[in-house]
Amino acid sequence: MNQTLTGKISERKLRNRTSFLQALRNSLTMAYRGLLKIRRTPEQLFDVTFQPIIFTLMFTYIFGGAISGNVHNYLPVIIPGILVQSVITTSIVTGVQxxxxxxxxxxxxxxxxxxARIAPLAGALLADTIRYTIATTLTFLMGYIMGYRPDGGLGCVVIAGLMVIVCSWCISWIFAFFGVMARNATSVQGISMLVLFPLTFLSNAFVPVETMPDWLQWFVKINPISHLVTAVRDLANSGSIGWDFSISLIGAAVIVIIFAPITVKAYMRKA
Structure with a gap:
């Protein structure tokens, strides 16, 4: 009897392992499908190619002199801010598509x-990491062309970029939930921008917190985008890792813990 019970348990474990591997293979196949869609319609990458370039040029030359005295001094402030703003905004595409x-x-x-029924959802989330990587690379490259030289060194810049990509992937679960629950793609984009617009602009991404009214500073200081921007600045500009780095990753993990189960549950009901 014990041998029969042990055999059933081993068979169940093998079946679960096979199901997981099959789901993983199917998800990777769906991710490859997403990459093929990008190759066939490259205009899908306009937001991650032109937006970082345009925003970097625009914000730097408009606000650089007023905030930091000149463009060169403003680059260590604005490049991390543009990086976070561009990549986080890109995560909206997950829900829309x-x-x-x-x-x-x-x-x-x-x-x-x-x-596996979960494969199309997981594949879409995996494929969009390519978009985040492109936006991250172009932002730092544009900053370098304009004269930005991070004192933290290449290694810390890579870590900062990876952190933004990871956090954006975690945030994309929120917009994936909107994509499953909303009635149409326009609604997804509208709701997502309504969430992201105040978070990105009411942060320390573009201007120092000290220049804002006292009643607004309290929100900016607790804004998760501000913590992520500060973490990127610390890494890129000084090579240091502080509390903002930890709280950004903890916050990203909390988002996945909350939104991944409810998104998958909602998706499975409709799939």
Whole structure:
């Protein structure tokens, strides 16, 4: 009897392991599908290619002299801010494209395929990390062309970029939830911008907190975007890791813990 029970447990573990590996393979295949869509319609990358360049030029030359005296002194302030703003905004696309695929009936066709039901959602989230990487690389490259020389060194710049990519991926779970629950892609984009717009602009991304009214400073100081921007600045400009680095990663983990289960549950009900 014990041998029979042990055999059933081993068989169940093997089946679960096989199911997990199959789901992983299916998710990677769906991620590759997302990359193929980008290759066939490269205009999908306009937001992660032109936005960092335009925003960096615009904000630097408009606000640089007024805030830091000259453009060169403003670059260590604005480049981390533009980086966080550009990459975080890019994460909205996850929810928008997810909703578009559901509206077009693409996910209905996936139901008839012998694949894991979670694969289309997981694949979309994985594919969008490429978008975050492109936006991160172009922002730092644009800053370097304009004269930005991070004192933290290349290693700390890479760590800062990876941190922003990880945090953006975690935040994309929020917009994936909006994509599953909203009625159309336009609603997803509208709701997402309504959330992100005040968070990014009411932060320390573009101007020092001290220049803001006292009644506004309290919100800016607790704003999670401010913590992420400060963490990137500390890494890139001085090579240091402080409390803002830890709280940014903790906050990103909390977002995944909260939104990943409810997003998957909502998605599985509709898939």
């Amino acid at each position: 997810l909703r578009e695929d559901m509206d077009k009936g693409v996910f209905d066709r996936f139901k008839s395929l012998p694949i």
